[in-house]
Amino acid sequence: MTTAILISILMTVVGAATPILLAALGELVVEKSGVLNLGLEGMMLIGAVTAFAVTYSTGSAPLGLVAAMVASAAASMIFAFLTLTLTANQVATGLALTIFGIGLSSLIGQGFVGLTVPALAHVFPAALAEDPIWRVLFGYSPLVYISLVMTALVAWFLTRSRAGLILRAIGESDEAAHSIGYPVIGVRYLAVAFGGAMAGLGGSYYSLVLTPMWADRLTAGRGWIALALVVFASWRPLRLLGGAYLFGAVMTLELHAKAAGVSVVAPEFLAMLPYLATIVVLTAISIAPAGGRLAAPACLGKPFRATG
């Protein structure tokens, strides 16, 4: 295997990992605040179609990215209102958000099928970005670097910042956080909005970078992989980073093996591997003593009603 092929494989792995990393980072913060939003797939689709529609109409990709974040965050607010203000069931509402997102994105996208925009360009100067070797580090679209910076920021936010500690406290014990005066619902609204914006960014990676076009259900189920990834990473940002690249590798290596004429295991097996890995992690979490290092936020998915 030549270096050129190796580098190309690495770059496809990064391409497959980045959108799920972006979406999962948002979901991680949401879940850390004690809210389970299963609407990732729907929000990613809304982000994808908005990014494409705005980029196509205005010619400005940055504007498209911002619009994608705003649109997906707005969609997540429907979820937030239902689950946080009206205390509706989070699982059912999240699933409804996914189905709604599939339909809405399809509706918005009707006039944009069959069109194309230039793919989001690399950020570094061509001397680096197109160098046969160095492109492995510098040859990506801005979203790849944004995803890495965001991973570091989220890790710092959750462990080092006061706001992050409050968010985690709310996720672990909403009653206690409420009783000492923290705005449980307000913080959760912000977390859900952040999760929506990140899902939108992740979705726009498909419609602006990987396959610069719009077609119905463009993300083809990647939102579910991102959800599984959060559990796989046991709610830790750095594990999330590793997990995203691992999932990305699993998703693309089979294609490269096939293209090279090697068949290691059945492709169906590899397709289910991310979920299988997630089940293994879930099992490990369940076996570990309560409050162990792997545990989920204690209030995850539980509705909160302010008392007193």
Place this chain on the structure above:
Amino acid sequence: MFRINRRQLLAGSAATLALPGLIGRASAQDVLNVGFVYVGPVGDYGWTHAHDTARKEAVEKFGDKIKTNYVENVAEGPDSERVIRQLAQQGNKLIFTTSFGFMNPTIKVAKQFPDVHFEHATGYKTADNVGIYNARFYEGRAVIGTIAGMMSKTGKAGYVASVPIPEVVMGINAFTLAAQKINPDFKVQVVWVNSWYDPAKEADAAKALIDQGCDIITQHTDSPAPLQAAEQRGVYAFGQASDMMSFAPKAHLTAITDNWGPYYVQQIQKQIDGTWEPEDIWWGIKEGLVGISPYNEIMPADVREAADKVKNDIAAGTLHPFTGPIKDQSGEVKIKDGETIPDADLLGMDWYVEGVQS
């Protein structure tokens, strides 16, 4: 053969809700109502788009003698049965159900409406009032295979394939055999993405193939993603189901297109004349059902000529893409010199010709 388990249930339900309003308008005595059931949105730029274009052709031909009613985004399975029944109840006398998964619902509804005629695409079950129709897409594959054989410098094409059913296997073999007539050592590397539609994966598969030295990409999946990957990497590719030139102006050499129009016009005419009978047709280039979209201007004249010759010979019946000698992957002769593969065997094809790496 196409699109099993593919479209969301809810879109189908929503479409059903919209149905009464859609159809209520039409019931003048001498106007023939024709129903169409689509599996995807009419703007999918592929399969359903082609069927809807054909419907419009029929409307143009017959003017106010017919009224067409279509329902899009109908999920295969129980949901489609409801839609088909409703179209029949609303007075459509000829109903086209345009996806493989509508087969059993069509047969079921047909039993309940003996005076309504049904046409089901790509299936194999018929009845007294159900005819079936399909396209010989493999003939188009032979044309693009010829082009690939002449345009490829590495002698290796990449094939982004969906699922290993006879329809797809047939296409891979026809493409490979045609390319080998130009370059006997031509190889085709197949990557299965196990989905009809997964743009990101289709694009990654195309990139992986290009990395392995394939300098021409073809596909039997539905999104233009492989074309876009080819465009980005500077290799050639072919469109699927409709002209996809706009997605890849440099890479797109040509596309196999589906033109159902002539068939729809013919069957509607028969319905009007009262001569409709259930048929089992499998049309190809000759009947105009399978078409080749305009060539990219970068294609040299000799390649155009060779492609046109294959196309014309198939249309004239002097060339069958599956004419022996044909060897399978192990090098054993499967089809003897001068023999052709009968239709029944093609429809059940489950082996690859020599030169296919899958």
